[in-house]
Amino acid sequence: MLDFDPLYSTQQVEAIERSINQHYSLTGPVSCQMLQRGLNDVYLAVGSNGERYVFRLSHRRARGPADVKTETAFLTHLTQSGVPVAAPIPTRDGALFLQGYAPEGAREGVLFRALDGRKPQATDAGDARANGKTLALMHNAAEAFSPDGALYRLDLEHLLHRPLARIRDSGIVEDADVRSDLEQIAARTAMAIDAFGNLTWTYCHGDCHGFNARISDAGEAVFFDFDDGGPGYLAYDLSVFLWAQVSFGRSSTAMWDAFIDSYRAVRPITPDDFEAALRFVIVRHVWLMGEYASRAQEWGSETVGWIAREADFLKTWEMEQFVDRLF
Template sequence: MADHGLLSSKPLRAAYSTIDATDLRDLIASTYPFESPFECGLLNRGFNDVYLLRFPDGRSKIARLSSRRARGESNVAYETSLLCHLKAAGGDVAAPLSTNTGALSIEVYAAEGRRSLVVFEFLAGDPPGTDLQDTKAMAASLATLHRLAQDYSGPASHYVLDLQHLVIRPLQRLLNHASMDDLLAGRLREIASSLIAKIEATTQLTTVFCHGDCHGGNTFMTSSPDGRRVGSFFDFDDGGPGYLAYDLAVYLWAVLLNNRELELSAEQSEQWRCFVDGYREVSPLSPSDYSAIALFVSARHFWFLGEYASRSGEWGSAALPPEWLEKQVGKLEQWGALETP
């Protein structure tokens, strides 16, 4: 008789697990005041797992299961409270929905440990893409959210979007990555040191409650009854108190990301101009904040690369191959000469 070996003495720990949609539906049905039956399906696997809930009357809701992240514990107490504040003040956001007991989130015990679950309102519409009118409206909506959040007094954020969060800790995650070599590490340290010095030398920077991820994909556009375009925001998971220049730089970073040249194309320049004009229609933008946007494009890229580096246990080290990292370091070196368009 063939010997197939012994089972391990205990289950091996998971770095990441995808929760079965049927099990998640049953958990939501037992925890939230929703009429049954409803469907639940995995919509997107990314930095978090997003599920679409469909109800017999045609309505939908979104369930987001937060991933365990290198930054530390979930920030949902702050995020959900801020969203409730913004919604009550008239902000266009996807608000969290309450459980049977009035909680705005629950903890789910997955194979890898606790993960936070939040169910949100469903937002209709589509991202603004490159439409200039929608780009302007999205920026105006972002400015409105910044203004409405000024008197927020709920639970504090676990994370502040400062240089430690955006550059220093992400740099360390990159330096620890399997694809990193001494030459690349030295170049990254030099870029980060120069960037930090420039930002620290910049005075009178405004701080706001940042969305943290306003690249265009986390905003859905619709038309109001009077024909006005409205940008509604979701996915505040990477938000927190931070620099206004950073929250605006995320959009410029997204525009520049696939460019080989430092300069924007004519179409991209018009897109960026509409974004800035839309923001300024609602809220002022000081010369100091505006000039600093270019610096925070690089800070955003450090944060982005650090997030990828921190996921090696889930995605594998091959997700950041040496050749790709080399290109990203080159991009950061190029952006060292960037000025806000």
């Protein structure tokens, strides 16, 4: 007989429905359908009165458990501060998240009201400006939030060094020269960021690439998906939007300009934070590579094999942006 030890299990939709109906005071029973399986499991839940909700079941990740306690506390703070975000819905007992046990271990669930509005468009400068404004409002509100007990700090250890180790340990990058390139780029990037010395620290969204939002009828970007957030570098939070404009073959910065102009209309950016954001593009890419590398056993080496080809992007970005500071 085979001895199974699952890395990741998918829950029956009926079990998700039962959990929501048991723990939340909604109008009538809900019916669910899975929207997404992967980094997290995401379900659309529809009540008997047509009300729509989103239930997110956190994935067990290499970083450790999902920090839903800090995340939901921050979202509640943002809602109370008037920042447009998808706020968590409390259970009958007033809790902002649930915890259950799958074959692979504990997993956490959060219920949100589904957002109205449309998906942002990649080439719409108005949508880029809306994202910049909401991120600035979020960072302003974050100044009055204390992330006591946060499980993760979005520092270089979390965003760069550990992901690089996951890439190395996964065996996906077989070429020793490519591994050496990645390590040298990471070392130079860390040294350059450390040299700033006075970068702004805030509570980060962590994944503000422009599409973790819905654009309301009023033109606001309403944010969701704070799963990768936490206390960290403001420059990193800015850089994710730029990274989305220049990675994986993209080369447009017009949306970045619109995003930054709108951000600055609400909140100033120090010269060091702006300059560091260019460096953090590399950090963001290595972080993503590390996330995928950590799932090689779950998703398969072919699914994550693109990681081995990404040194060229990092070298090109470094050379184009910082060639006068490399030597």
